[in-house]
Amino acid sequence: MAEIDxxxxxxxxxxxxxxxxxxxxxxxxxxxxxxQARLAKYGPNELEKEEKESIWEKIKEQFEDNLVRILxxxxxxxxxxSQFEDHEESHAVPPWVEPCVIFTILILNAAVxxxxxxxxxxxxxxxxxxxxxxxxxxxxxxWGQIEAKDLVIGDIVEIKQGDRIPADLRxxxxxxxxxxxxQSILTGEVNPVNKTTDPIQKDKAAxxxxxxxxxxxxxxxxxxxxxxxxxxxxxxxxxxxQKEVQDAAKEKQEDxxxxxxRLDEFGDxxxxxxxxxxxxxxxxxxxxxxxxxxxxxxxxxLYYFKVAxxxxxxxxxxxxxxxxxTCLALxxxxxxxxxxxxxxxPKVQTLGCTTIICSDKTGTLTTNEMCVKEMVLLSGQEASSxxxxxxxxxxxxxxxxxxxxxxxxxxxxxLAGNLTRLCQSMALCNESKLYAxxxxxxxxxxxxxxxxxxxxxxxxxYDKSFNGKPIxxxxxxxxxxxxxxxxxxxxxxxxxxxxxxxxxxxxxxxxGNVLFIKGAPDYLLEKSNFILNSNGEVVPLKxxxxxxxxxxxxxxxxxxxxxxxxxxxxxxGQLSDYDGPKHPAHNQLIDTNNYKDLENKPxxxxxxxxxxxxxxxxxxxIEKCREAGISVIMITGDIKETAQSIxxxxxxxxxxxxxxxxxxxxxxxxxxxxxKQKKVLEQVIGRPSGLxxxxxxxxxxxxxxxxxxxxxNQIAAMTGDGVNDAPALKQASIGIAMGISGTEI
Numbered sequence: 055m056a057e058i059d060x061x062x063x064x065x066x067x068x069x070x071x072x073x074x075x076x077x078x079x080x081x082x083x084x085x086x087x088x089x090q091a092r093l094a095k096y097g098p099n100e101l102e103k104e105e106k107e108s109i110w111e112k113i114k115e116q117f118e119d120n121l122v123r124i125l126x127x128x129x130x131x132x133x134x135x136s137q138f139e140d141h142e143e144s145h146a147v148p149p150w151v152e153p154c155v156i157f158t159i160l161i162l163n164a165a166v167x168x169x170x171x172x173x174x175x176x177x178x179x180x181x182x183x184x185x186x187x188x189x190x191x192x193x194x195x196x197w198g199q200i201e202a203k204d205l206v207i208g209d210i211v212e213i214k215q216g217d218r219i220p221a222d223l224r225x226x227x228x229x230x231x232x233x234x235x236x237q238s239i240l241t242g243e244v245n246p247v248n249k250t251t252d253p254i255q256k257d258k259a260a261x262x263x264x265x266x267x268x269x270x271x272x273x274x275x276x277x278x279x280x281x282x283x284x285x286x287x288x289x290x291x292x293x294x295x296q297k298e299v300q301d302a303a304k305e306k307q308e309d310x311x312x313x314x315x316r317l318d319e320f321g322d323x324x325x326x327x328x329x330x331x332x333x334x335x336x337x338x339x340x341x342x343x344x345x346x347x348x349x350x351x352x353x354x355x356l357y358y359f360k361v362a363x364x365x366x367x368x369x370x371x372x373x374x375x376x377x378x379x380t381c382l383a384l385x386x387x388x389x390x391x392x393x394x395x396x397x398x399x400p401k402v403q404t405l406g407c408t409t410i411i412c413s414d415k416t417g418t419l420t421t422n423e424m425c426v427k428e429m430v431l432l433s434g435q436e437a438s439s440x441x442x443x444x445x446x447x448x449x450x451x452x453x454x455x456x457x458x459x460x461x462x463x464x465x466x467x468x469l470a471g472n473l474t475r476l477c478q479s480m481a482l483c484n485e486s487k488l489y490a491x492x493x494x495x496x497x498x499x500x501x502x503x504x505x506x507x508x509x510x511x512x513x514x515x516y517d518k519s520f521n522g523k524p525i526x527x528x529x530x531x532x533x534x535x536x537x538x539x540x541x542x543x544x545x546x547x548x549x550x551x552x553x554x555x556x557x558x559x560x561x562x563x564x565x566g567n568v569l570f571i572k573g574a575p576d577y578l579l580e581k582s583n584f585i586l587n588s589n590g591e592v593v594p595l596k597x598x599x600x601x602x603x604x605x606x607x608x609x610x611x612x613x614x615x616x617x618x619x620x621x622x623x624x625x626x627g628q629l630s631d632y633d634g635p636k637h638p639a640h641n642q643l644i645d646t647n648n649y650k651d652l653e654n655k656p657x658x659x660x661x662x663x664x665x666x667x668x669x670x671x672x673x674x675x676i677e678k679c680r681e682a683g684i685s686v687i688m689i690t691g692d693i694k695e696t697a698q699s700i701x702x703x704x705x706x707x708x709x710x711x712x713x714x715x716x717x718x719x720x721x722x723x724x725x726x727x728x729x730k731q732k733k734v735l736e737q738v739i740g741r742p743s744g745l746x747x748x749x750x751x752x753x754x755x756x757x758x759x760x761x762x763x764x765x766x767n768q769i770a771a772m773t774g775d776g777v778n779d780a781p782a783l784k785q786a787s788i789g790i791a792m793g794i795s796g797t798e799i
Contacts, residue, residue, distance in 0.1 A: 058075070058207055059075070060285065060289060062075055063257050063259075064224050064267075065253065065254045066255060067224075069226045072224050072226065072282055072284070073282065076208040076282060076283075078208035080210060080227075081195070082192070082194065083192030083194065083195065083210045084193055084194075084206070084209060084210075086193060086194055088208075089193060089204075089209065092206035092207055092208065093204060098204065098286075099202055099204065099205040099220065099286035100287055101287065101296050102288060102296065102300075122163070124321060124325050128156070129153040129156035129160070129367075133150060133153035133154075133157075156367070163379050166380065187202045187217070187220050188200065189202045189209075189220040189221075190211065190212045190213075191205065191209050192212075193209070197212070202220035202221070205221050205283050205286055207284065208282065209282070210281075211281050211283060212229075212278065212279070213274055213279060213281065214274060214277070216274060218272070219270055219272050219273070221270050221283045221286045222269055222270050222286070222291060223282060224266060224267055224282050224284045225279055225280075225281050227251065227280040228251060228277070228278075229277075229278035229279055229280065230276075230277040230278050230279070230547070231277075231549060231646055232249075232277050232547060232548050233249045233279045234246035234247060234248050234249065234275040234276050235247055235249060235268060235272050235273060235274055236272060237261075237272040237273075238416050238417065239775075239777045239778065240291060240778050241261050241778060242414065242415065242750075242778055243416070243691060245616065246276075246500055246501070246502075247265060248265065248548075253266065254266055260749075262691065270290040270292050271292045271777060275500050276485065276499065292777055295777055295778060295780055298752050298753060298780070298781035302756055302782075302785040305785070312407045312769060313378075313404065314400050324369070331366075331369070332362035332363070335362045336358050336361075336362045339358040339361075379399065382400065385402040386399060386402055404769065405771065405788055408684055408771045408787070409683070409685070409739075409768045409769045410687060410738060410762055410769070410770045411686050412689050412755075412770055412771070412773070412786065413686060413772075414689060414690060414774035414779045415688055415697060416666060416690060416691075416692060416775075417776065417792065418773050418775050419668055419669065419672050419688065419704060420667060420668050421666065421667055421668075421669055422775075423448070423449045423666065423667075424501040424502055424505040424665070425448060425449065425450075425666075425667050426445050426506065426509040426663065427444070427445055427663055427664065427665045427667065428444055428445060428610060428662070429445055429456065429509070429660060429663075430442050430443075430603070430606055430607075430610075430660050430662070430663075431443065431472055431476065431659070431660040432472055432586065432587045432593075433463060434462075434587065435587045435589055435591070435593070436587070436593065437587075437593055437594065437595050439587075440599065440603060440606065443456050443458055443459055444457045445457075445509065445512065448670055449494075449495070450488060450495045450496065450497050450504055450505075452488070452495065452508045452511030454512055456516070459473075462588070463588055467519045468517060468518070468519050469513065469516065470589070471586065471589050472588055472590060472660065475586055476620055476660050477514070477532070477536060478570065479572065479621065479659060480509060480572070480620060481507065481510050481532075482536065482537060482540055482542065482559055483570045483572045484503045484533075487504075487507075488504060488507055488508065488529040488533075489529060490525075495526070495529045501666075502616070502618070505664050507533050510530075510533050510536070511529070511530060511531070511533065513532075514531075517532070539561055541561070542558075543558040543567060544629075544643055545557050546558070546646075546652065546653070547646070549646050549649060551650070552573070552649060553574035554571055554573025554574065554577060554653060555571075555573065556569050556571040556573075556649075557569070558626065558629055566624075567626050567629055567631065567632055568626070569622070569623040569629070569652070570621070570622055571619075571620075572618050572620050573621075575603075575604070575618070575661055576607075578621055578656050578658065579600055579603060579607075581654065581656055582595060582655075582656045582658050584655075584658065585599070585658040585659075586622070586658065586659045592624075592657055606661070607661060610661075610663040611695075612695070614665060614699020616663065617661055617662070617664075618661065618664065619660075619661050620658075620660050620661070620662060621658055622659055623653065623655050623656050623657060624657065625655050626652075627652075629642070629652065668704045676704055676705045680743075685744065685745075686706055686744050687738065687744065687745045687746075687747065687758075688700070688706055688744070688745070689747045689754075689755050690746075690747070690748055690749075693748060693749060694719055696748075697747075698710075698717050698748075701717070701746045705744075706745075707746060715734075715737070716737065716743075716746060717746040718734070718746070719747070719749040720749050720750030720754035720755075721749065721754075724754055724757070728761075728765075731761060732761070732765065735761060735762060735766060736766070739766060752779075752780070755778070756782045759772055759782045759786045760785050763785070769787045769788075770787050770788075771789075771790060772788075772789050772790065773790040773791075779791075
């Protein structure tokens, strides 16, 4: 087997060159012998596992504190001396009791610390739910399932919707029209990423730019594809993140928390001063060593040595370690009741000393659940009556008012004509599902489509003719009611060139098929000359009305919202009576290039604006941080505009004039030079304010935190919920893994 150069930029290669570079075959895959040889050469497809501390290492840790060591030494000396004493008075306390009490305090102190550490480890292990996935692989011309750890460079792998990707794969063949992956835990991107098989002409591309790669540990949102394994184990992007974590652990001192530093400083000073005092006390009594009462000079010297040691023991606050450990343990218990697990006891105090909080955005400051925040429809019968309706809600739970809706678009007990069509289009042009699990509404499918279904349910609450069940019993009941009224004939899947997708449906209540469309507003508005009014009538969309609608869409985009146009097409041409593959017009549906011609007369129903919304409690929390003198910095892998929009909503930034001085991409910040970087960060030191860093990768996050802690002497806390946050969490003074998904860190 010839050597494979794994440093090659596979993302820039066409498929044929990738196949040659990794020495594989798309039709037959690797032979079993080749696979075994590569497994032996490159190692298994596993991340390096962190060795757990043994119980002896944990015990040793408890006695590494300077104060504890001084106490231990004093107790040992006191115990040794007590063995030479002649204890005559039976009613007096024996001399060995004092050292035994000190030993008991130290042992109990260590036991509490070890118990807390083990308790935290058990809790973290119980929370972990990382899959050890299998992979569908082509070897020796046959497809079969193997354990993911046995994957090697050059393996041909098939992945499909719902799969967790087992290694870094270069896409070579799409089995469906599109394939999207959710790589938010790796890059912080909110929306699923549309993948392609085309080469990327960018040698030094960021992870977000490699849209022809499927990354280990991320999830397939929809679609099926074939990929070639180009990196395994620690060479994958998630492996590189783990390497960053290990490097951060080596650089960072475990005792760098404020409490440990102060106790060490106190212990050093105490040891020095007590030693001086003991020596002075002993030297001052040299003239008394020969006193006959002590039985000789040597015994006199030993007597005054015992006095000096007793003085040392009296000067040392032996109860201090026990009191500190007990207080920290009680604090850890209280935090555990609030669902916060403390791994190392001193971090309880570090949390209280925090001066700066660096926070990830997606899933930490935001819910990581897409929601429709605004809805644009005609509220009257003319195209000039375009109205924006704000929508409440921050999760997939379908509750929340739509301001002004019942006053303008609710007719009697039912809904206005365009509102009814809007619900039909969003419910039918949709492959996602809402379901209840453990008291929460969850989604299966694309987050954008799930958000549309949630909006349908919210609108359904205004339809008084519909008598619904409790939400957790049937989270998508109004959607189901709509879907049951139609028969789906065909799906025109999303393609990049036309930026839309649509479904062809028929209904008993309508003559002929109808095409429901959703897609990019600029694309669909350009093709459309009509809009649906509140009576459900088609009215002309004049140039000035179209410009007004485009202006609204632009304003929504500037607020960091993702916009979708929702349309209907009632004239479907040859597809008007399409009923299946045997229909004469079926050939038009086989070639995706025909789709843009089939969607030739869209009627605009409305526009929806979506966002991964901030958590409701975040804004007040940031205000409390500022009141406490703590600055908050957002560090995210998402795009700059979205990051700035969220920062404005939650109060990290206050106005757009701050953008040039308080908002930077990871690349912009990394190329500044250390002095300029310090000046940027000094804006939040000593005067609580905020900064935003967007489009950052894990190394950017770690370097930023390192600069704050090592160069600017700040106590920096890092919060995050994705694997991409792990290096920064390890580098920070205190790392906080947020939520259930945060345990993957």
